[in-house]
Amino acid sequence: MVELSPGVDPLDLRSGFAGDTYNTAWYLRRIRPDWTVRYVTSVGQDALSETMLGQMRAAGIDTDHIRQLPDRTVGLYLITVRDGERSFSYWRDQSAARMLAADQGQLDRALTGADVIYLSGITLAIIGAAGRAVLQQSLKVAHDRGALVVFDPNLRPRLWQDTRTMCDAITDMAALCDIVLPSFEDEATFFGDADPAATLARYQRGLTRTVIVKNGPDAVIYDHCGQTGSVAPTPIAETVDTTSAGDSFNAGAMAALLSGADPEVAIRLGSEIAAQVVCNRGALVPVSVPEIDLPRPG
Template structure:
């Protein structure tokens, strides 16, 4: 029994240590656990909450590495299956002094893309307070999309609160139109939606935070809150009850890697809400965890412990 649940494709990440060298020229790499949903699970666990992760792995060294990393981060693996027929995904990421890094995926036809929907019938939903869903898992295959929709059905049946991060990965979709249409349909099923303002251009035709929030609040009775991530500026919040406000972000001394910041935002929000904090305070925590994330080279190694988070918020009051 866990408080938090998510489904996704975990990846063995090889992050370059050679600054501003292309992946072709880089020769020094460090291996990390990565994947948007598993990043959130890592951060949730690090902040003291129990978490279960749902996926399928290959019976290979990368799969074994991921299992070890999940155990090290105290993430439940009750709903992880393994197969000798397909391989575990991995990726390469370069290191840059400015902007976002380049990423090259090796994930087509992976074990997670062949996730077996029947595994979802084994889930114990008792005690689950939140489920975090991402637009990446349903993008990796039609089989994964089918399983994703079934999980949503089960979550509704058990009255589990849900967050949804579109997490656009155009390279995983056959077209931008299919990506936007599918993700907007899936978003209708979530209580809280967490798009980025840059994603809004593709999903709703605007990068204006209010326009993005109006779209998602207007397309579904189930959606109650939209929190639009606006990068270093922070986040714009709008609720179906009529509240709307901006929560400013935190300044950091140095940005090392922006990958994982959005996942940090999600876990900050979810953990605060699980602890009974107000929505505004939850967004403050979300911004804070995002600030931690951009100061570390791995996708999730920068996420804070409760002590580090409390010290940061005390030193940077809002």
């Protein structure tokens, strides 16, 4: 989507391109430049869509399976920040990304050969019930071929027809995924979880083998193939903007975990990346990758 974010003067808006799954892809390329990161979505054929594709390619992201639709364009959102916490206003009714799962054959081809597939609750929200059914089928096919599926529930009720539909769809999708990365604050609000342990337990079903529960400045807890524990996040002196905090954490945690690192190493890397991100304005900011010993190919 097009991102409009405030500068020091709230009326001084900066434009860029961002969005939850794209943010994670962008940071993953920063952390593991030796990996191929493919983004699968739909955009328009207008100048703004072409500019977005150019930005993705410049970031090193594979755009070969992004469809361009003649009658659509990209969505837009505006960030408002107060005391470091952000809120969003969206304009996405004509977003081409809503057509992500409109063509199952194309989607299956896009996912073919992927080692890891990452998606979020926002993905589910914008494609509608029919799209969710197509996406689930494509993910099952990819999973049977050996792909790992990673899911951030990213609960955004304004994108859904009602809270019950959201919670049911999130629960159904999570059961099909190998790794689930929820945020406790959202889960407590919409699922009524009493504590992070309740969130952890609720997602331990179906195919899920790893659950990492983010919890803002508080300890991150996890269950990874029966190994459990908690990790204190990196302290942050001053939070400027929490946009993309969870997305960047996910990138760091995935980069380490999928490289074969211990889950606590994965959480520390995710936390250190997110700590850099929240000290800046906007979703995509330069980061330095901490010196954490990650397995490398060869």
